[in-house]
Amino acid sequence: MPAVSYVMPVLNEEGFLERAVETILSQDYAGEKEIVLALGPSRDASNSIAERIAAADPRVRLVANPERDIPAGLNHAIRASSHPVIIRVDAHSELTPDYTVRGVAALRETGAANVGGVMRAAGSSPVQRAIARGYNSPYGLGGGAYHGDGTPGPAESAYLGIFRREAIEAVGGYDPAILRGEDWELNLRIRRAGYLVWFEPALGVTYWPRGSFGDLAKQFFATGTWRAVLVRKYGRANPWRFFAPGLLVVSLAVSIVLLGLQVAGVLPWGWWSIGWSPLAAYALAICFAVWRIPGQRGLRDRLLTGATLVTMHTSWGMGFLRGILFGGGRVVDRSRA
Template identity: 75%
Template sequence: MNRPPSATPLTLPPLPEQPAVSYVMPVLNEAGFLASAVHTVLAQQYPGEKELVLALGPSTDNTTEIARQLQAQDPRIRLVENPARDIPAGLNLAIAHSQHPVIVRVDAHSELTPDYTARAIEALRATGAANVGGIMRAAGSGSVQRAIARAYNSPFGLGGGAYHGDGVAGPAESAYLGVFRRDAVTAVGVYDPAILRGEDWELSLRLRRAGYGVWFEPALGVTYWPRASLRDLSRQFFATGAWRAQLVRKYGRANPWRFFAPGALVLGLTVSVVSLPLLALGVLPWASAWPVLLTPLVAYAAGIGFATVKIPGQQGLRDRALTAAVLTTMHLSWGTGFLRGIVFGARSVVDRSRIRG
């Protein structure tokens, strides 16, 4: 049964000025990014005690060897095996093998700003929240990855969540990655291992329903390196859409309306595409039917065209063509996955876009 949020916010014990911090990071096939991500954690400008727990999935590249080398260089790094390879399972294992009162979730494809931890602790202490998150700023190194990053950073790409833009500090629906109070996270049962995507949103929902605060703090910045090919992006977003649908199936009205938009888009475009030959053959009356049946296709094409003009950071026609391809891949993959998840559930859908071999 879905309970409404608690009417009385729960009060957490005050944090000391510089509480010890446990960073937890699930890792799978991150040979090209792991060392940099770990460095940004260990180089945090925060004087409190720190530890970093890496939950190692069964990588098919040399990620595990790199992790062991990093551990040999710094005693603050601890390793734990994650045979299930799933992100929530890895996070739970890392949390179970950590010990400090503040937990900072870190992604191996992300880099923290040097003051990230200090600012997050300040926000936790000032707001009394159980979970604090900031802004995800995507970056890319090649033309395709840069186009994907532009879409991530634009409301035309992902839209919705405050952590994709420069919002105003305040109570939030969810938090990107998240800096948590351990006592609150353990009180609600840590991550749900059955939710393979959207686990941040799902945990934040349970925290809010239990009466804990979730806070958006735009002073916190994280650089995120997205997928670098349209194929991997499509795989990722299909799985994301399917698991968002799973959250809709589980939590119903607690989900924001934007979760439904890509699925509605795919349905509308399908109607338009199917209608085109029927209109051309005269099966459907062109004069009266086309304004209704073709509106989704025409409106979406116009929207993509408008987005390719408005999104900043593009140089030339090739960049704009890539932007259009990325946006279309994001929207249609997410929407198709969402419809699949609504009808069949998402239990068998796995994001294999980072799995090689």
């Protein structure tokens, strides 16, 4: 079994860091392991927790990430690591015990440069569970393979990722200027360099999403903004589904304005009423999605699921429009802060 290096950026993760590291150290994998934590300037006890973990286990190493951004932290951790297989991990994720052995086997069997599996979101509160349902449903995040079960095969991108070091080094690592969507951007460069990215649904990762709608909105606004930056940079290489939330927000805004003008008596009802049909169609689509999404119990769950979907769609869409017009700037996800 080849030796593996796990790399994890850490910022304000005191409630999740210890458990995330435990799932790595307990991997059912016979090869040599090391964990490199890239510590940002956390405002909570994350860094002291990391120092305590590193002092107790020599397999855990620490590096500084003064830039605090995820891509920079990953690059710092990769440079400080030493093994031929690099596994990206997240403080809000928990690996299944066989994650590493299955991932390394897929690298060998397929010849891929990067292998990723399924992100299975989970929640502990009613709101977080609703947000998890949005993550796990195609009605929430669209058609990304790693948000649901599927068949193994070549992929556009990969969740987290189990990489061959030589592939990451060949393309220069993560782009520190891309503050969100860095996984997709890196995998695009890997594929353009002639390497294979592989989806392996047998790989499972539990992901703990944001726990409030306010934090979810911040996260998705930043995600939409940086998706627009990637659209400006890579154009048609982006799947069509990434344009949908921005178009949705524009159509909803037009519908609401027209409806408001009709209610105020500025416009007649007549044919102008066609203008707010996108608003009605979207409301019906949300009702249909809420009806189809599994795992809900009672009216409260369904209302929370509907609020989750609307927050995801509109926050991403508004961020996308901001990014198309003005670029990314320093829009970052501060919801973990």
